[in-house]
Amino acid sequence: MAQDYVIEMLHITKEFPGIKANDDITLQLKRGEIHALLGENGAGKSTLMSVLFGLYQAEQGTIKKDGKEVQIKDPNDANRLGIGMVHQHFKLVECFSVLDNIILGVEDTKNGFLQYASARKKVMDLSERYGLKVDPDAIVSDISVGMQQRVEILKMLYRDNEVLIFDEPTAVLTPQEIDELMEIMRGFRKEGKSILFITHKLAEIMAVADRCSVLRKGKYIGTVDIANTTKEELSRMMVGRDVQLEVQKKESKPGETILAVRDLTVPSRTHNNNAVKNVSFDVRAGEIVCIAGIEGNGQTELIYGITGLEKITGGTVTLNGKDITHASIRERSKAGMSHIPEDRHKHGLVLDYPLEANMVLQRYWDPKFQNKGIIKYGEVRKYANRLIEQFDVRSGQGPITIARSMSGGNQQKAIIAREIDKDPQLLVAVQPTRGLDVGAIEYIHSQLVAQRDAGKAVLLVSLELDEVMKLPDRILVMYEGEIVGEFNPKETTVEELGLYMAGAKKQS
Amino acid sequence: MKQKKPLAENGMLIAILSSVLSIIVGLVFGAILLLILNPAKAGIGISAMLTTGISSLDQFGKVLYQSAPLMLCGLSVGFAFKTGLFNIGASGQYTMGAFFALVGAIQFQLPWFLCLLMACIGGAIWGIFPGLFKALFNVNEVITSIMFNWICMFLVNLLFANMPTMLASAWGASNSDRSAALAKANPGAIIPKAGLDKMFGNSSWINISFFIAILVAILVWFILNKTIFGYELKACGLNKDASIYAGINANRNIVLSMIIAGALSGLGGGLYYLAGTIQYVMEKSILSMGFNGIPVALLANSNPIGTIFSSLFISYIQVGGSAMQPNFSSESIDIIIAVIIYLAAFSLLIRGILTKILSGNKKKEVKA
Numbered sequence: 104m105a106q107d108y109v110i111e112m113l114h115i116t117k118e119f120p121g122i123k124a125n126d127d128i129t130l131q132l133k134r135g136e137i138h139a140l141l142g143e144n145g146a147g148k149s150t151l152m153s154v155l156f157g158l159y160q161a162e163q164g165t166i167k168k169d170g171k172e173v174q175i176k177d178p179n180d181a182n183r184l185g186i187g188m189v190h191q192h193f194k195l196v197e198c199f200s201v202l203d204n205i206i207l208g209v210e211d212t213k214n215g216f217l218q219y220a221s222a223r224k225k226v227m228d229l230s231e232r233y234g235l236k237v238d239p240d241a242i243v244s245d246i247s248v249g250m251q252q253r254v255e256i257l258k259m260l261y262r263d264n265e266v267l268i269f270d271e272p273t274a275v276l277t278p279q280e281i282d283e284l285m286e287i288m289r290g291f292r293k294e295g296k297s298i299l300f301i302t303h304k305l306a307e308i309m310a311v312a313d314r315c316s317v318l319r320k321g322k323y324i325g326t327v328d329i330a331n332t333t334k335e336e337l338s339r340m341m342v343g344r345d346v347q348l349e350v351q352k353k354e355s356k357p358g359e360t361i362l363a364v365r366d367l368t369v370p371s372r373t374h375n376n377n378a379v380k381n382v383s384f385d386v387r388a389g390e391i392v393c394i395a396g397i398e399g400n401g402q403t404e405l406i407y408g409i410t411g412l413e414k415i416t417g418g419t420v421t422l423n424g425k426d427i428t429h430a431s432i433r434e435r436s437k438a439g440m441s442h443i444p445e446d447r448h449k450h451g452l453v454l455d456y457p458l459e460a461n462m463v464l465q466r467y468w469d470p471k472f473q474n475k476g477i478i479k480y481g482e483v484r485k486y487a488n489r490l491i492e493q494f495d496v497r498s499g500q501g502p503i504t505i506a507r508s509m510s511g512g513n514q515q516k517a518i519i520a521r522e523i524d525k526d527p528q529l530l531v532a533v534q535p536t537r538g539l540d541v542g543a544i545e546y547i548h549s550q551l552v553a554q555r556d557a558g559k560a561v562l563l564v565s566l567e568l569d570e571v572m573k574l575p576d577r578i579l580v581m582y583e584g585e586i587v588g589e590f591n592p593k594e595t596t597v598e599e600l601g602l603y604m605a606g607a608k609k610q611s
Numbered sequence: 612m613k614q615k616k617p618l619a620e621n622g623m624l625i626a627i628l629s630s631v632l633s634i635i636v637g638l639v640f641g642a643i644l645l646l647i648l649n650p651a652k653a654g655i656g657i658s659a660m661l662t663t664g665i666s667s668l669d670q671f672g673k674v675l676y677q678s679a680p681l682m683l684c685g686l687s688v689g690f691a692f693k694t695g696l697f698n699i700g701a702s703g704q705y706t707m708g709a710f711f712a713l714v715g716a717i718q719f720q721l722p723w724f725l726c727l728l729m730a731c732i733g734g735a736i737w738g739i740f741p742g743l744f745k746a747l748f749n750v751n752e753v754i755t756s757i758m759f760n761w762i763c764m765f766l767v768n769l770l771f772a773n774m775p776t777m778l779a780s781a782w783g784a785s786n787s788d789r790s791a792a793l794a795k796a797n798p799g800a801i802i803p804k805a806g807l808d809k810m811f812g813n814s815s816w817i818n819i820s821f822f823i824a825i826l827v828a829i830l831v832w833f834i835l836n837k838t839i840f841g842y843e844l845k846a847c848g849l850n851k852d853a854s855i856y857a858g859i860n861a862n863r864n865i866v867l868s869m870i871i872a873g874a875l876s877g878l879g880g881g882l883y884y885l886a887g888t889i890q891y892v893m894e895k896s897i898l899s900m901g902f903n904g905i906p907v908a909l910l911a912n913s914n915p916i917g918t919i920f921s922s923l924f925i926s927y928i929q930v931g932g933s934a935m936q937p938n939f940s941s942e943s944i945d946i947i948i949a950v951i952i953y954l955a956a957f958s959l960l961i962r963g964i965l966t967k968i969l970s971g972n973k974k975k976e977v978k979a
Contacts, residue, residue, distance in 0.1 A: 433858030450856040464857045
C-alpha cells in the first residue's frame with residue numbers, strides 16, 4: 104500500500120457537444136489533506152467536481168473511494184459515500200431557518216414528527232467543535248453571506264461527510280472572513296477530513312493547501328506540493344506561459360477633474376431604501392480610481408446613476424464641467440463617457456447580432472456609419488475589421504461572427520475596443536476582468552493603464568482584491584451605499600481595506 | 612476532406628428546409644384527417660385541396676388575391692416579432708384598417724389609393740394602444756392586443772350600425788347587415804386590375820394587391836436590414852437592456868414598432884375589402900385573417916421575403932379547402948386547414964430537431 108488515498112478519480116473524460124470538458128484527468132486526494140484544484144475559467148474544474156458529486160456521468164474513467172471502485176449516479180450516492188460540496192452559489196432555502204436548512208433532506212423523525220431537539224444538539228456540537236458560529240433559529244435570508252457559507256459547511260458536517268468539496272468559496276467573502284474560512288479548513292484537516300478546494304486565487308492556495316492539481320483547457324497538467332512551489336510556477340502551469348502578475352505602470356500624473364459626483368443618491372430596485380446614499384467623489388484626468396467593496400454594497404447602482412441607466416433621486420453628476428445629472432444615456436455618451444458594463448451579456452452586447460454590428464453599438468448613428476438613416480455597411484465592416492485587428496479580438500468568422508458564439512474573453516475585448524475607440528474623456532469600467540482568464544486579464548489591465556497614461560479619467564469598480572491593490576491610483580471603499588474610506592494602494596493593506604469593506608471601520 | 616460548409620451551420624438552408632418539412636408534415640396530417648372524416652371521398656378531397664389553386668387561372672387569381680392580406684398580416688406579426696413583441700392583435704388592426712378603408716371609399720368617396728392610406732392609419736391607431744400600454748406601464752402586449760381585437764370587432768359593428776350611408780341598404784340593396792358594394796357605392800375605390808383580369812381568364816378576384824403586398828414586403832425587409840431604425844428595432848427585440856445601454860429609446864421603439872405593425876395589418880384589411888368582390892359583414896367573431904398572419908410569419912421565420920412565399924402557401928391551401936365542399940362540411944374543412952397551418956407553424960420545432968440531427972451526423976463523421 105503506497106498511499107492512503109480517500110478519493111481517486113482515474114482517467115476521467117467528460118464530453119459536452121463540441122467540447123471535451125475533461126480529457127483523461129486523474130486526481131488523487133490523500134486522507135487528511137487540503138488539495139487545491141487550480142485552473143482558469145473553462146479549464147474543467149467544475150465539471151470534474153460535478154462528476155465526483157454525481158451531477159454528471161463521465162464517459163470514461165473510474166472513481167475509487169478508499170481504494171474500491173464506486174459508481175456515483177447522483178448526489179445521493181455521493182452523500183452515502185461521505186462526499187459533500189459547498190457550491191459557489193449556495194443552495195439554501197431562503198425563508199427557512201438555519202436549523203431547517205441543515206437538516207433538510209436528512210430529517211430525523213419519530214412517528215412522522217420531526218425530532219428537532221436531537222438535531223439541534225448535533226448542530227450546536229458541530230458548530231462549537233469547528234468554530235462555525237451560527238444562530239440556528241435565524242432565517243437564512245436575514246444572515247450574512249459568511250454565515251450562509253457556514254450553514255452550507257454545517258450541512259456537510261451534519262451528514263458526516265469526510266470528503267469536503269469547496270467550489271470557489273472565497274469569492275463572496277471579506278478578507279477577514281477568508282482568513283476565518285482558512286482556519287476552519289485547517290481545523291478539518293486536523294480532524295482527518297479531506298478537502299478539495301477549487302479556486303483560481305494563487306494566494307489562497309499558497310496559504311492553506313498541501314498539494315495542488317492544475318487543469319488547463321480540460322487537460323491535467325500536473326500535481327505539485329505547495330511546499331516546493333511558487334506562485335509564478337503555479338500560474339505558469341495554469342496559463343501555459345509566463346504571466347506578468349504585477350501591473351506595469353508609471354507614476355500617475357493627475358490633471359484636471361473630469362468626473363465630479365456630489366451627494367449622489369440612487370434608489371434600489373430590490374428594496375425601499377436608497378442603494379447609494381450621498382456619495383461624493385472626483386475622478387481626474389490621468390488617474391484610475393477604484394470603487395472597492397463586497398458585492399451588493401451599492402456599486403452597481405452608483406454606476407447606473409453615473410451612466411444614466413437608473414434615474415437618480417438626489418445629487419449631481421458633472422462631466423468635464425458639464426452638468427449631466429439628468430442627461431440621457433446618449434447625451435452622456437456624446438459628452439465623452441464610455442462604459443464597460445458589469446454584465447457584458449445583459450448590457451454590453453446584443454448577443455445575436457454579428458460582431459460588426461456590436462462594434463458600432465454606441466456609434467451607429469454617427470454620420471460616419473449612416474447616411475439619411477441608411478446604414479453604410481461597407482464602413483461598418485471596415486471599422487470592425489480595424490478594431491478586430493487593433494485589439495486582437497478573435498472569433499470564428501471575423502466581423503460576421505455572431506457575438507454569442509465568441510469566448511467570454513473575446514467578447515470583453517470587443518466591448519473594450521468599442522468603448523476605448525470612442526476616445527472618451529471618462530472610461531467607466533465595471534469588473535472588466537470578471538470571469539476572464541489570466542492572459543485576458545493581463546491584456547485588459549494594460550489597456551486600462553494605457554488609457555490612464557493617455558490622460559483619460561478611469562473609474563474602475565472591482566470586487567477582486569488583487570485587482571484593487573494592483574491597478575488603481577486611488578481606492579474608494581463602499582459599504583452599504585456609502586463611501587467609508589479613501590486609500591492610496593501603496594500605503595494600505597488588504598487587511599485594512601477588509602475592515603472598511605466589512606463595515607468595521609469608517610473614515611470620518 | 613471536403614471544404615464544404617457544414618450543413619448544420621447553414622442557417623438559411625435549414626430555415627427553408629424546416630419550413631418545407633413542416634408543410635409536408637401538416638399536409639400528411641390533413642390527409643389522415645380527411646380519411647377519418649370521410650374515407651370514401653378522401654381522395655377527391657385531397658386532390659381538391661392540392662390542385663384547386665392551379666386548376667384554373669381564375670382560382671390561381673384567387674390564391675394571389677387572398678395571399679395579399681395574409682402577407683401583410685404576416686409582415687405585421689413578423690415585424691413586431693423582430694422588435695421582441697408578439698402582435699396577436701393583427702386581427703383587430705386588420706379589421707380597423709378595413710373599416711377605415713370602407714369609410715374612405717363609401718362615406719368620403721375617396722379614390723382607392725387614399726382609401727389604402729386610410730386603412731394604414733386605421734390599423735396604426737389600433738396598434739398604438741398595445742404599444743403605449745407596453746412602453747408606459749409594461750403591460751404585456753399579448754393581453755392588450757387580444758382585448759383590442761374584441762373591442763375593435765364590436766366597435767366596428769357599432770359604428771357601421773350608426774352610419775346608414777355605409778350599409779348596402781343605402782345603395783339599392785335590401786340587406787343592412789353588410790357594407791355597401793363598392794361597384795355601386797364608389798367604383799373609383801376599387802383597387803385597379805391593371806389588365807390582370809384579362810391575363811387571368813377574366814378572373815373576378817385578381818387585382819394589383821398582390822404586387823402592392825410584395826412591394827411592402829421588400830420595403831419592410833429594407834427597413835429592418837438596411838436602416839438605423841431597423842438596427843435599433845432589432846437591437847431592442849434581441850436585447851432590450853443592451854439597447855438602453857446603447858442610448859436607444861426602447862420605449863419609443865416599442866410604440867413605433869406597434870404603429871408600423873398595425874399599419875401593415877390595416878393595409879391588409881384595406882387590400883382585401885377594396886377589391887370590390889367582398890363586402891364587410893357584421894361579425895360575431897374575430898376575423899381569422901389576422902390570426903392567420905401568425906403562422907404566415909412563423910413559417911417565414913419573420914423574414915419579410917419569406918413571408919411572400921408562406922402567405923402564398925396558406926392562401927393556396929385555403930382556396931383548395933373551399934373547393935372541397937360539398938364533399939366535406941365547411942367545419943371539417945376549417946379543421947383540416949387549421950391542422951395544416953398549425954403543424955406548418957411547427958417549423959421552429961422542426962428546425963431545432965433538424966439542427967440537432969445534422970450536427971449529430973457531423974459529430975459521428977468526425978468520430979468515424
